[in-house]
Amino acid sequence: MSLPFDYVLLKTDLLFYILILAALGYAFYASRHEHLLTPWKQVVRRPLGMSAAVILTLYLVIAILDSIHFYPRLEGQDSNGGGEYATEIISAFDVLAAPLRKHQEKTYSAPFATHLYSKEVVNLPGGGTRRVYPRLQYGGAALDNPATQEEADILHRSLVGAGQALLAWAAAVLLLVVLRTRQQRVSLRRCAADMLAGRTDVPWRSLLATLAVVALLIGISINLCTAYHIFGTDKVGEDVFYQALKSIRTGVLIGTLTTLVMLPFAVALGIMAGYYRGWIDDAIQYIYTTLSSIPAVLLIAAAALLLQVYMAEHANDFTSLVVRADLRLLFLCLILGITSWTSLCRLLRGEVLKLREVEYVEAARAFGVSNPVILARHLLPNVMHIIMITVVLDFSGLVLAEAVLSYINIGVDPTMNSWGNMINSARFEMARDPIVWWSLASAFVFMLGLVLSANLFADAVRDAFDPRLRQEQAGW
Amino acid sequence: MIAYIIRRVLYAIPILIGVNVITFFLFFVVNSPDDMARMHLGHKYVTPAAVQNWKEEHGYNKPLFWNAGAQGMDKFTDTIFFDNSVRLFAFDFGQSDSGRDIGYDIHQRMWPSLAIAIPTLLIGLLINITFALLVAFFRATYIDVWGVIICVTMMSISGLFYIIGGQFLISKLLHLVPISGYDTGLNAAKFLVLPVLVGILSGIGNGTRWYRTIFLEESNKDYVRTARAKGLSERLIQYRHILRNALIPILTGVVVVLPMLFMGSLITESFFSIPGLGSYTIDAINRQDFAIVRSMVFLGSVLYIIGLILTDISYTLVDPRVRLES
Numbered sequence: 001m002s003l004p005f006d007y008v009l010l011k012t013d014l015l016f017y018i019l020i021l022a023a024l025g026y027a028f029y030a031s032r033h034e035h036l037l038t039p040w041k042q043v044v045r046r047p048l049g050m051s052a053a054v055i056l057t058l059y060l061v062i063a064i065l066d067s068i069h070f071y072p073r074l075e076g077q078d079s080n081g082g083g084e085y086a087t088e089i090i091s092a093f094d095v096l097a098a099p100l101r102k103h104q105e106k107t108y109s110a111p112f113a114t115h116l117y118s119k120e121v122v123n124l125p126g127g128g129t130r131r132v133y134p135r136l137q138y139g140g141a142a143l144d145n146p147a148t149q150e151e152a153d154i155l156h157r158s159l160v161g162a163g164q165a166l167l168a169w170a171a172a173v174l175l176l177v178v179l180r181t182r183q184q185r186v187s188l189r190r191c192a193a194d195m196l197a198g199r200t201d202v203p204w205r206s207l208l209a210t211l212a213v214v215a216l217l218i219g220i221s222i223n224l225c226t227a228y229h230i231f232g233t234d235k236v237g238e239d240v241f242y243q244a245l246k247s248i249r250t251g252v253l254i255g256t257l258t259t260l261v262m263l264p265f266a267v268a269l270g271i272m273a274g275y276y277r278g279w280i281d282d283a284i285q286y287i288y289t290t291l292s293s294i295p296a297v298l299l300i301a302a303a304a305l306l307l308q309v310y311m312a313e314h315a316n317d318f319t320s321l322v323v324r325a326d327l328r329l330l331f332l333c334l335i336l337g338i339t340s341w342t343s344l345c346r347l348l349r350g351e352v353l354k355l356r357e358v359e360y361v362e363a364a365r366a367f368g369v370s371n372p373v374i375l376a377r378h379l380l381p382n383v384m385h386i387i388m389i390t391v392v393l394d395f396s397g398l399v400l401a402e403a404v405l406s407y408i409n410i411g412v413d414p415t416m417n418s419w420g421n422m423i424n425s426a427r428f429e430m431a432r433d434p435i436v437w438w439s440l441a442s443a444f445v446f447m448l449g450l451v452l453s454a455n456l457f458a459d460a461v462r463d464a465f466d467p468r469l470r471q472e473q474a475g476w
Numbered sequence: 477m478i479a480y481i482i483r484r485v486l487y488a489i490p491i492l493i494g495v496n497v498i499t500f501f502l503f504f505v506v507n508s509p510d511d512m513a514r515m516h517l518g519h520k521y522v523t524p525a526a527v528q529n530w531k532e533e534h535g536y537n538k539p540l541f542w543n544a545g546a547q548g549m550d551k552f553t554d555t556i557f558f559d560n561s562v563r564l565f566a567f568d569f570g571q572s573d574s575g576r577d578i579g580y581d582i583h584q585r586m587w588p589s590l591a592i593a594i595p596t597l598l599i600g601l602l603i604n605i606t607f608a609l610l611v612a613f614f615r616a617t618y619i620d621v622w623g624v625i626i627c628v629t630m631m632s633i634s635g636l637f638y639i640i641g642g643q644f645l646i647s648k649l650l651h652l653v654p655i656s657g658y659d660t661g662l663n664a665a666k667f668l669v670l671p672v673l674v675g676i677l678s679g680i681g682n683g684t685r686w687y688r689t690i691f692l693e694e695s696n697k698d699y700v701r702t703a704r705a706k707g708l709s710e711r712l713i714q715y716r717h718i719l720r721n722a723l724i725p726i727l728t729g730v731v732v733v734l735p736m737l738f739m740g741s742l743i744t745e746s747f748f749s750i751p752g753l754g755s756y757t758i759d760a761i762n763r764q765d766f767a768i769v770r771s772m773v774f775l776g777s778v779l780y781i782i783g784l785i786l787t788d789i790s791y792t793l794v795d796p797r798v799r800l801e802s
Contacts, residue, residue, distance in 0.1 A: 290494035295776035297742060301761045302502050302769060309511050396632065403634045404743055408758055423636050430644060444637055452632040459628070 005070040006085045010326045012253055012333075013067045019260050020064070039385070042464035047203035049460025051210040052453035058214055059450050062245060063252035066093035069322070089322040093249075097242060099226045103138035105237035111438050112228050114140035114150060139229045157223045165219025169212050176204070232438035234425070244442040246417035251450055254333060254402045254412075255395040262337035262344070267387060270345040271375055274352025284345070292342040297405075303335045304410035325413035332405070332412060336398060344390045351383050385465040392461045396454040403447065419443040477792070481785065488781045495777040496564065503766050504556055512766060569771040574763070578771050581756065588658055589740030589752030591668055596675035597737065601730065603676060604683030611684065612691035613714055624688070630681030638678040639747045646670055656749040671748045675741070687726060694722045724794050731790045735779035739772070 030036035043049055071085040072095075094101055108117035115133040123129055135141070143149045181191045198205045221241070224230050231240035273284040291299075307328060311318070318324040355361060356379070364374050405411030406420025414421060422443040429436035513530040514522050563570060569578035611623035647655040653670050694700070695718050703713045740754030749755070753772070760768035 286490065286494065290491050290498070293491060293777040293780040294495055294498065294773055295739065295780070298757065298769060298773045298776060301757075302499065302773070305761070305764055305766070305769075306502060308764075313511065400634050403636055407636060408742065408746070408761065410761060419634075423634070423640075426640070430640060440637075440640065444633075447634060448629075448632055451634075452629055455628050455632050 004073050006073075008069045008071060008089055010067075010069055010089075010323065011330050012257060012326050013069060015257050015260060015330070016064075016067050016253060019256055022260075039464040043460045044202055046460040046463075047198075047206035048456050050203055051206050052456035052460070054207060054210045054214060055449060055453040056457055058218075059248050059252060059453075062093060063249045065096065066091045066246065066249040067253075068092040087320070089320055091249075093245070097245065100239045100242035100245075103229070103239055105136050105138065105229070105233045106134075107233070107235060107237050108436055109136055109139060109229060109233045109237075111230055111232040112139075112150070112154065113232065114143065114146035117436070136229075139233075140227065142227060154224065154228070157227065158220050161219035161221070161223030162216055163219075164223075165215040166212070168219075169208075169215045172211070173208055176208075231442040232436075234439055235429075240422075240439050240442050243417050243422060243439075244419070244446045247419045247422065247443070247446065248450070250329065250412055250416060250418040251399045251402060251447070253329065254336070255398045255454070257330075257333040258336040258340065258398050259391050259394060261334055262341035263387070263391070265337075266341040266344040267348060267380070267383075270348025271352050271379055271383065273345070274349040275356050275371070275375060275379060277353075281349070284349070288342040288345050291338065294339075296339040297408075297410075299339055300332075300335050300405060301408075301410045303331070307331050321413075321415050325416040328413040329416065332402075336401065340394065340398075344387070347386055347390070348383055351386055352379055355379055355382055388465050389458075389462045392454075392458040396451045396458065399447070399451050399454070403443075419447045477789075481789070484785045484788065488785070491781060492565070492774075492777060495774065499770055499773045500557055503770055509556070564771065564774045570767065572760070572767045573765045578768055581768075582753065582771070582775070585740075585751055585753050585756050586738055587752075588664070588750050589745065589754060590737060591664060592671050592675065592744065592750065592752065593737035593740060595668070595672045596679075597730070597733070599672070600676040600679045600683060601726075604680060604687055605726070607680065607684040608687035608691055609714065609719065611688050612695065612718075613710075615692060615695075624685065627681045627685040627688075630678075631685065632681075633678075635678045635743060638674050639744065642670055642674040642677070643747070646673075656747065658748075658750045667748070667750070671744050671750065675744060687722070690722045690725050691718055694718045697721075727794060728787050728790050731786045732783045734786065735782045736776070738779060739776055 030040065069089050069091050071087070072090055074084045074086050090101075106116060109115070110117060114136055116136060118133075119131045120134050121129050121131055122134060135146075140146050140150060140153070143153060177188065177192050177195070180195075181188050184191065186194075194200055195204045195208070221230060225239075225241055229239050229241065231244065234240055234243065269284045269288075273281045311324065311327075318327070361374060361378055364378055369378075402411055402418060403420035403423055406418055407424050409424075411420050412418045422439050426436075426440035426443070429439060509531050510527055513527040517526055517530060567579065569582065572578050572581070607623070611620050614620050614623075643655050646652050647670065653666050656667075658664060658667050695713075699721075700713060700717060703717050704710075708717075738753065739757075740752040742754040742758050744750070745752045745754035746758045756768065757772050759765075760772070
């Protein structure tokens with residue numbers, strides 16, 4: 001008896017799981033402490049912030065699905081015998097997106113195309129050859145006569161997808177309205193009218209509107225992507241939509257793991273420097289001034305060069321391309337963490353310098369509470385808002401940094417799906433005639449979706465957590 | 477004042493030593509000269525003799541820190557650390573791995589970098605402040621709300637897209653200026669227009685939002701309330717009071733980046749093939765020329781520290797309440 005898959009735990013997967021568990025743990029802890037919950041309740045009231053949160057959740061779900069890796073069992077093996085496993089690592093997301101992954105064409109094809117983007121020589125049945133645009137193997141393969149049938153087919157599939165999406169959405173809305181009606185003991189009509197008019201604490205109207213848009217996009221794209229390449233195919237014929245979706249994990253991981261890596265150092269050193277002062281402060285200040293005075297890009301480049309040398313020397317240790325790319329991703333997160341912890345450390349030091357003079361810290365000292373306990377129980381909770389704001393604000397910057405670094409070849413592994421690599425390859429595609437624009441366009445759309453919603457969410461979090469801004473309630 | 481500056485410059489020395497030790501450690505200890513030689517000569521079929529030869533050519537065949545076989549001061553000076561790191565303090569960058577004089581190259585390539593960076597900074601500053609004033613003047617109206625949303629959207633777009641989009645639209649479709657390249661003298665202008673334009677555009681989102689926050693913070697202060705109570709017009713308050721006081725954080729923020737302008741922008745210069753220090757660095761990274769990367773790290777740190785010192789000095793110049801004696 002063997003499992004249908006052989007589970008693999010990549011290093012970045014493990015860290016990502018730890019991060020998610022930590023976030024869940026924090027959510028559980030915060031839900032039982034009123035003072036931690038208050039700012040979050042404010043975040044929840046912001047329409048724009050909540051709409052952004054819906055989209056972020058979608059990205060996060062895809063990233064999580066794409067972080068469960070295993071070797072699939074080769075087909076054609078009996079289920080209870082000792083099956084053979086494939087040598088290629090795939091993820092749970094790959095299983096869901098199997099049609100996208102397997103629909104491989106020969107080379108470039110435009111979005112919704114039924115023919116290749118370049119001419120090929122074909123043998124005519126009656127002898128002789130001609131140069132034509134050959135039909136795609138998968139894109140619109142079900143159509144007999146693409147020129148006349150394609151539009152109708154696309155419209156039909158879109159309508160079916162939209163219908164399914166709206167049905168699911170309507171069911172969710174109905175469930176929500178019924179639940180709220182029972183909870184608040186008002187009439188069904190009153191409850192629905194309140195939500196429609198935006199008279200609720202939680203901005204259900206914008207939340208549900210965003211959800212409707214997201215559902216429509218998902219429904220339509222699922223129905224279309226199995227029959228067409230909705231974002232075209234790239235040079236080796238891989239579906240660009242699939243690449244853009246796979247890049248989500250890279251972007252999300254770089255934005256979150258970097259923070260996870262740098263947070264312990266920044267928090268511990270920053271609080272210690274502010275609290276102990278004296279030579280400890282001097283030493284910590286020296287470390288972070290030195291590190292931050294090295295240009296970040298050059299430090300990253302230096303580290304990336306080192307890793308390349310290391311990998312070239314130890315080429316035999318990496319059994320699979322995925323493992324190799326994974327190590328490089330982890331290393332990039334580490335290096336980005338080293339270059340980005342200094343600003344948080346400096347902020348925390350400044351805040352703790354002020355806090356250590358406050359009465360409750362003095363009282364704790366007078367009671368003979370030991371220094372480590374003061375640091376952990378009295379100072380840390382009171383600088384939490386700075387940490388929270390920095391973490392959320394840094395995320396979008398890191399996603400953008402990945403694209404730039406991959407562009408100058410010091411980012412993630414070239415074999416790894418990432419928006420930076422897509423943009424990098426698009427440089428040559430833009431110079432072709434006629435130009436190949438779809439790789440660039442899809443990287444643009446997917447990146448903008450993640451970064452914009454992260455920025456909007458970060459704004460909501462900052463406004464709720466920053467005590468200086470707390471009095472002036474922003475209206476949107 | 478002078479005593480303060482001298483003290484700050486002296487503080488900079490241990491930091492630069494730290495930077496040097498870190499880069500030296502990264503480039504020579506973790507990654508030994510043998511590895512470097514093999515990397516440059518190709519990994520397979522490299523004879524030990526070829527490695528020795530390469531190291532000798534580049535002066536990497538000495539001991540790392542301590543030359544036990546030498547006499548007197550040579551024990552310290554005849555080492556890789558002294559040759560490659562200590563000399564940087566005298567801005568003696570030595571030769572690149574491909575044999576060119578790094579100091580000369582930096583001198584040559586500094587000007588194109590500045591030709592892009594200075595106009596981008598100045599015009600960008602002007603535009604950002606204007607937009608921010610406009611948005612702040614209409615605070616808490618739809619203009620403000622949509623202004624901020626547009627800013628957030630603009631800063632959510634990667635700089636790479638601004639460059640690619642600009643090149644495509646202005647050079648390829650409209651044929652207004654060349655896509656990339658550089659020329660000497662005044663002929664350079666037509667090559668500079670697009671990079672400067674793209675640089676300004678990609679900075680608007682971030683800059684406007686940041687300056688708007690400064691203006692709003694300033695407009696919540698007591699002196700603004702006093703001015704309003706006196707019955708001054710809103711426009712007068714905006715220009716005479718808020719703008720002038722807000723210029724303090726804005727200008728000190730600009731001073732920090734001034735020295736870094738020399739380094740140029742890595743991405744812009746490589747996209748537009750401008751022979752500045754940014755593209756110099758990128759080329760070095762891609763060719764794995766460690767000597768150049770090391771020099772640029774040192775130069776970058778020096779400029780960063782100069783920026784910090786200039787910031788402190790500029791605080792005293794624009795705000796007489798700040799004293800530097802402490």
